[in-house]
Amino acid sequence: xxxxxxxxxxxxxxxxxxxxxxxxxxxxxxxxxxxxxxxxxxxxxxxxxxxxxxxxxxxxxxxxxxxxxxxxxxxx
Numbered sequence: 001x002x003x004x005x006x007x008x009x010x011x012x013x014x015x016x017x018x019x020x021x022x023x024x025x026x027x028x029x030x031x032x033x034x035x036x037x038x039x040x041x042x043x044x045x046x047x048x049x050x051x052x053x054x055x056x057x058x059x060x061x062x063x064x065x066x067x068x069x070x071x072x073x074x075x076x
Contacts (some may be wrong), residue, residue: 003074006054008046008067015043015066021058027051030058 008030015037021044022030031047044066046052054071 004054005072005074006052006056007049007070007072008052008058009070010044010046011066011068012037012043013039014064015041016064017041017043018063019044020061020063021067024057024061026055026057027053
């Protein structure tokens with residue numbers, strides 16, 4: 001069975017910290033940062049990047065299109 005490694009890139013300035021991506025993630029990869037963006041919102045960030053499988057569930061639920069998800073097949 002093929003294994004995949006994922007990565008989520010968050011547009012920090014566009015994110016308003018709604019937490020929908022955090023709830024949608026099946027592998028508990030995302031969290032809200034303690035820092036705030038220029039608009040005063042805590043933005044989403046990857047807290048556990050090694051667990052990301054690139055499923056893009058977070059990107060599908062984001063109402064502002066702040067997330068870009070990358071997925072790479074791992075050769076073993």
